[in-house]
Amino acid sequence: MRILIATGIFEPEAGGPATYTPKIAAKLVQAGNEVTVITYSDKKKHDLDSRYPFRLIRVVRGKYKLANYYSFFRAVSPELVGVDVTYSLDWIAAGLPLTLAAMIKNIPVVIRVGGDYIWEKYLQSGGSPMPLAEFNERGLYKHQRILFWIIIVVLRRAFVVFNSDAERDMYRRLYGLREERTGVIHNPMPEKGWLGVVREKPNNELVFAGRFIAMKNITSLLAAYATARTPFRLVLMGEGPEEQRIRGAIKALKLEEKVSIYPPMRQQELFERIKNSRALVLPSWTDIAPNQVSEAIALGIPILVTKENFLVFRDQLPDMLDPASVEDIRQKLEMLADEMRYQSFAEKCRRIEFKNSWDDVVTKHLGVFGHVLSKGTRH
Helix, strand or coil, X not given: CEEEEEECCCXXXXXXXXXXXXXHHHHHHHCCCEEEEEEEECCCCCCCHHHCCCEEEEEECCCCHHHHHHHHHHHHHXXXXXXXXXXXXXXXXXXXXXXXXXHHHCCCEEEEECCCHHHHHHHHCCCCCCCHHHHHHCCHHHHHHHHHHHHHHHHHHCEEEECCHHHHHHHHHHHCCCHHHEEECCCCCCCCCCCCCCCCCCCCEEEEECCCCHHHCHHHHHHHHHHCCCCCEEEEECCCCCHHHHHHHHHHCCCCCCEEEECCCCHHHHHHHHCCCCEEEECCCCECCCHHHXXXXXXXXXXXXXXXXXXXXXXXXXXXXXXXXXXXXXXHHHHHHCHHHHHHHHHHXXXXXXXXXXXXXXXXXXXXXXXXXXXXXXX
């Protein structure tokens, strides 16, 4: 099978699709498929691009979104010759131009929905922060009427894959998707020690790793950390449009000596760097099913995650934080400094179990691709 995968971000950038895409592409190649990946990027080529077992095309981002969409459309269109199925890990930036190009060529489209484009746009533009569920319940997505209808067109044209049943139910109601045109493929739970990274004695670092965007709620983490009674340093690893705001908050809270910022790293390098951290902290306003959680658990790294999540093993998490409460985040950071409570928390994190290997994930993807090919492109 010839498969074209489109994504908005790719290694070495930070973010779920940036690390998920090279893994699923490589696994599909191992299963005997021919795969091409096309992605937006900060430059045309990176030093390690030649190591991937699939063809990688980078489309350099410009300042203007519509121009980027057009550039992506022009880059992806000739790559569709001979392709059996297309797969987008992005709704709009890559998903829209891919869908338009695939419609012209009459090629099936599968879209994986991980976050929420309208909600993230709302937060990034300075809207009053709130979890995704509240945003949708209040009908605030209706304020982006044109974008809402664009998403409907894109999703209804595709077979849509979600990370969880709860997420699928939410978006089926919101966008009027037919059940038979949707599916669920849970994120993989890697095997213990999957990267060959060995955790040793915990150090004195609390770590956030990810994109510096509004939905990640990093400024609330900083506000909580500023008043928490904790001996640990806070390490922020990533980049993004919120970086200057984050640096401003660090300065305003007088945390320059206690908070460090590092650029994003490729996954192997990242986990080598943070393998002995006290804990990873993910205070997002909502994070639907972040791969980082299962990856950290598999490496024995305790992780404190937002309660606004759709993780399939959510009930096994020993504790979660309330992204809307700086006080709750502060208390959870202080819990990590209490040795007895921390040991109990870390042990419960290690006990989390969910069987879903990368081989399972690939098998489910191939099942979806085979299904859409058997049904044709239009339904």
